[in-house]
Amino acid sequence: xxxxxxxxxxxxxxxxxxxxxxxxxxxxxxxxxxxxxxxxxxxxxxxxxxxxxxxxxxxxxxxxxxxxxxxxxxxxxxxxxxxxxxxxxxxxxxxxxxxxxxxxxxxxxxxxxxxxxxxxxxxxxxxxxxxxxxxxxxxxxxxxxxxxxxxxxxxxxxxxxxxxxxxxxxxxxxxxxxxxxxxxxxxxxxxxxxxxxxxxxxxxxxxxxxxxxxxxxxxxxxxxxxxxxx
Amino acid sequence: xxxxxxxxxxxxxxxxxxxxxxxxxxxxxxxxxxxxxxxxxxxxxxxxxxxxxxxxxxxxxxxxxxxxxxxxxxxxxxxxxxxxxxxxxxxxxxxxxxxxxxxxxxxxxxxxxxxxxxxxxxxxxxxxxxxxxxxxxxxxxxxxxxxxxxxxxxxxxxxxxxxxxxxxxxxxxxxxxxxxxxxxxxxxxxxxxxxxxxxxxxxxxxxxxxxxxxxxxxxxxxxxxxxxxx
DNA sequence: AAGTGGTCTAGACCACCTT
DNA sequence: AGGTGGTCTAGACCACTTA
Numbered sequence: 167x168x169x170x171x172x173x174x175x176x177x178x179x180x181x182x183x184x185x186x187x188x189x190x191x192x193x194x195x196x197x198x199x200x201x202x203x204x205x206x207x208x209x210x211x212x213x214x215x216x217x218x219x220x221x222x223x224x225x226x227x228x229x230x231x232x233x234x235x236x237x238x239x240x241x242x243x244x245x246x247x248x249x250x251x252x253x254x255x256x257x258x259x260x261x262x263x264x265x266x267x268x269x270x271x272x273x274x275x276x277x278x279x280x281x282x283x284x285x286x287x288x289x290x291x292x293x294x295x296x297x298x299x300x301x302x303x304x305x306x307x308x309x310x311x312x313x314x315x316x317x318x319x320x321x322x323x324x325x326x327x328x329x330x331x332x333x334x335x336x337x338x339x340x341x342x343x344x345x346x347x348x349x350x351x352x353x354x355x356x357x358x359x360x361x362x363x364x365x366x367x368x369x370x371x372x373x374x375x376x377x378x379x380x381x382x383x384x385x386x387x388x389x390x391x392x393x394x395x396x
Numbered sequence: 397x398x399x400x401x402x403x404x405x406x407x408x409x410x411x412x413x414x415x416x417x418x419x420x421x422x423x424x425x426x427x428x429x430x431x432x433x434x435x436x437x438x439x440x441x442x443x444x445x446x447x448x449x450x451x452x453x454x455x456x457x458x459x460x461x462x463x464x465x466x467x468x469x470x471x472x473x474x475x476x477x478x479x480x481x482x483x484x485x486x487x488x489x490x491x492x493x494x495x496x497x498x499x500x501x502x503x504x505x506x507x508x509x510x511x512x513x514x515x516x517x518x519x520x521x522x523x524x525x526x527x528x529x530x531x532x533x534x535x536x537x538x539x540x541x542x543x544x545x546x547x548x549x550x551x552x553x554x555x556x557x558x559x560x561x562x563x564x565x566x567x568x569x570x571x572x573x574x575x576x577x578x579x580x581x582x583x584x585x586x587x588x589x590x591x592x593x594x595x596x597x598x599x600x601x602x603x604x605x606x607x608x609x610x611x612x613x614x615x616x617x618x619x620x621x622x623x624x625x626x
Numbered sequence: 627a628a629g630t631g632g633t634c635t636a637g638a639c640c641a642c643c644t645t
Numbered sequence: 646a647g648g649t650g651g652t653c654t655a656g657a658c659c660a661c662t663t664a
Contacts (some may be wrong), residue, residue, distance in 0.1 A: 180660090182469045182633065208651070220450060220634060223652085227454055231461015239412045240641050240651060255551040262492040321485040325555060410641090412652065438632070450653060453633085470632060470660050 187215055187225035195234050195245050196331050198338040206235065206243040233328050234335075248336050250385050256329050257381025263322055264377050265370035267314045268357070272366045274316075280362060283312050287354045294348060299341035303334065309354055313361075333384075340387040349379070417445055417455035425464050425475050426561050428568040436465065436473040463558050464565075478566050480615050486559050487611025493552055494607050495600035497544045498587070502596045504546070510592060513542050517584045524578060529571035533564065539584055543591075563614075570617040579609070 191211065194200040212222045226243045229235035237243050271279075290305035307330060317323055342350070353376045360369035421441065424430040442452045456473045459465035467473050501509075520535035537560060547553055572580070583606045590599035 180469060182660090184633080185469050207649095218635060219651085223454065224457055224633090227457035228461065231458065239410060239415050242651065251548075252551070255549045258496070258549055259493070259552050259555070262496055263489070266488070266492055318481075319485045319488060321482070322489050325489070412641090414652080437630095448654060449632085454652090472632065 182221075183217055184221040184224035184228070187211075187217055187221055188228045190215055191225055192229055192232070192234060192331070195229070196334045198335060200245050202245055202335060202339075203247040204245045206245065208242075232331070234332060246332070248332060250389060253336065253381060253385050253388065256332065257377055257384075259325070260329055260381070261374050261377045263326055264310075264314075265374045267317050267319070267322060267326060268373050269366050269370050270317050270319075271313045272361050272364055272369045275361060279312060279316075280358075283309065283358055283361065286312055287351065287358060290354065291351050294344065294351060299344070299347070300338065302342065302347050303337040306350065307334070313357075336384060336388065340384065340391055342383060342387070346379075346383045350376075353379070412451075413447055414451040414454035414458070417441075417447060417451055418458045420445055421455055422459055422462070422464060422561070425459070426564045428565060430475050432475055432565060432569075433477040434475045436475065438472075462561070464562060476562070478562060480619060483566065483611060483615050483618065486562065487607055487614075489555070490559055490611070491604050491607045493556055494540075494544075495604045497547050497549070497552060497556060498603045499596050499600050500547050500549075501543045502591050502594055502599045505591060509542060509546075510588075513539065513588055513591065516542055517581065517588060520584065521581050524574065524581060529574070529577070530568065532572065532577050533567040536580065537564070543587075566614060566618065570614065570621055572613060572617070576609075576613045580606075583609070 191200070191206075200206070206226060208219050208222050208226075211226075212218050215222070226235050226237070230237050230243070234246055235243050236246050286305065286308045290302070290309060293302050293305050310330070314323060314326060353372065356372050357369055357376070360366075360372060421430070421436075430436070436456060438449050438452050438456075441456075442448050445452070456465050456467070460467050460473070464476050465473050466476050516535065516538045520532070520539060523532050523535050540560070544553060544556060583602065586602050587599055587606070590596075590602060
């Protein structure tokens with residue numbers, strides 16, 4: 167009973183305590199429950215998730231590898247602080263990798279994938295009208311997942327995934343404006359059109375600009391909130 | 397005495413045992429003393445570096461984050477196995493990031509940096525004539541370090557550094573042919589010329605081709621060695 | 627069904643910060 | 646000097662593998 171409660175094991179465990187903790191802590195960081203810059207005291211976290219020091223440390227080490235946690239030897243761990251420079255940096259990398267990833271999708275997409283993309287974007291459109299800003303972003307994630315998930319280059323995907331996770335933490339805190347959300351939808355439809363036409367170069371160019379716009383908007387939002395005294 | 401021997405601490409320690417182990421193990425992997433695919437048994441490694449289980453595990457977790465070690469929960473750790481697919485994948489990413497990194501260097505280089513680049517390449521030229529193949533690669537690393545090290549984008553640099561490390565492990569095992577080394581030198585001189593002329597687009601185009609050539613050659617060498625029964 | 631080796635617990639140790 | 650909290654040791658535990 168205790169064991170099941172602690173490890174979440176139901177009967178077929180190939181999961182260890184530290185992988186479980188890693189996933190829980192990552193979710194708490196990505197969703198903003200452990201905010202940017204928060205100190206991660208080992209005992210505190212161990213109590214929070216009903217565990218102990220070593221598995222917590224291992225989880226944090228893995229998360230450091232993913233870039234969401236920072237360790238200072240003998241000084242402890244923190245949630246990585248995301249500032250404007252960092253956002254600019256990862257958007258410049260995204261402006262390289264996302265066109266690259268998209269090109270392969272344009273060449274190898276199936277009709278079913280195209281349909282899924284249209285459906286996802288239709289849901290996004292509706293979300294902007296009907297849901298609150300904090301929920302818009304998950305539609306964005308879905309849209310890009312459809313484009314990239316099947317790519318053969320797992321190293322590039324790992325980089326993209328890391329960026330997506332880190333951006334999620336910020337997107338929660340600084341949701342896009344309504345006008346930007348509408349622009350995102352237009353950009354997505356433009357991408358869909360080029361995917362439909364199998365125009366690889368045009369699709370790549372649009373998504374590159376799309377990423378740059380996203381970066382600019384997010385940084386503006388963050389700086390505005392900071393100056394307002396957030 | 398024992399403490400100093402164990403931790404390498406001389407009097408001003410801001411280093412922990414696991415960071416020391418991480419650096420030692422990484423060096424052993426990168427230099428090929430712990431070969432691709434090797435099983436990393438915790439107790440064995442602990443004895444090898446005169447330590448114990450927990451610091452070894454932490455070191456290995458960090459190295460997993462860097463991509464040179466792979467963990468399977470409850471199954472242990474291995475030196476990441478580098479195959480042809482993996483090499484193709486990271487070269488495709490490098491073909492994106494290196495032109496990006498080089499562009500900034502072309503715009504912001506100093507005269508002193510240009511001189512350093514010429515000196516480094518001159519040493520490389522000489523090395524191909526005078527040193528054994530296994531030593532050529534370090535000149536390559538120096539050349540690219542000069543171009544990239546000052547870049548503001550630390551996230552892009554981290555990606556590049558990770559790739560450089562992983563490639564070093566393979567470069568040790570499959571040194572380039574003499575003819576390819578000579579071609580590398582020509583490509584480097586072409587890059588230098590464009591850096592001198594501050595022709596950003598041309599420099600980017602050359603380095604992209606340079607990376608693609610390097611990837612092709614390395615994969616060919618690896619496959620040839622594998623078929624020969626490596 | 628025993629062995630191997632990865633994982634975790636409790637508690638000691640010790641680096642760093644504050645007073 | 647004392648306190649906080651990160652790091653490490655010894656040993657128990659337990660998942661997975663081989664026979």
